[in-house]
Amino acid sequence: MTQTTIDAADFRKVLGSYPTGVCVVTALDGDNKPAGMVVGxxxxxxxxxxxxxxxxxKKSTSWPLIENAGHFCVNVMGSDQQDVCRAIGAKGDQKFVGVEYTLSEHNLPIIANSLACIECRLYSVTEAGDHWFVMGEVLRMESTRDEDPMLFHRGKYGGFAEVL
Incomplete structure (x- = not known):
């Protein structure tokens, strides 16, 4: 069997043709401060x-904080929440400055105006190349508003447009 070499730039370009939803995964770190990361x-x-x-x-500095918490919340972002994604996606420890959230009964940050929140217990973490495959067992979930979801496509945030 021969090994195929795939150019990283081509890989990103081709896979970037597939739009993804945008979520913010949150937890409280060991100092009870909110930790979060944007995932597509x-x-x-x-x-x-x-x-x-x-x-x-695997290079994420936020993931170890969330993993150590042992549970997390997936906040599904609306197309009007680009400012939240940019704040949480920034480097450093100021990610939640200006981001409104409440703590759930599981002590997890739920971002204000997210479309849905899915609270989970960490179920497993498996190595997957240069990433981890994280699974969470759902403890509680809720749809909070019925609006346009945020999508990520070809390096840009956007929304959904129905084809008639």
Whole structure:
């Protein structure tokens, strides 16, 4: 069997043709400060048990904080929440400056005006190349508003447009 070499730039360009939803994964770190990361790889995994998953980069500085918490909340972003994504996606410890959130009964940050929140217990973490495949067992979930979701496509944020 021969190994194929794939150019990283081509890989990103081709896979960037596939739009993804945008979520912010949150938890409280060891000092009870909010930690968060923007993900475009969120997916449902299983109905029984109820599992969801996402793929954080191994170089992420936010993922270890969330992993150590042992549970997390997936906040589904609306197309009007680009400012939240840009804040949470920034480097450093000021990600939540200006970001409104409340703490759930599971002590997880739920971002104000997110379309849905899915609270999870960490189920498993599996190595997947230069990323981790993280699965969470759903503890509680709620749709909070019925608006246009945020999408990420070809390096840009956007929304959904129905084809008639």
């Amino acid at each position: 790889s969120f997916t449902s995994v299983s109905l029984d048990p109820p599992l969801v998953g996402f793929f954080p980069d």
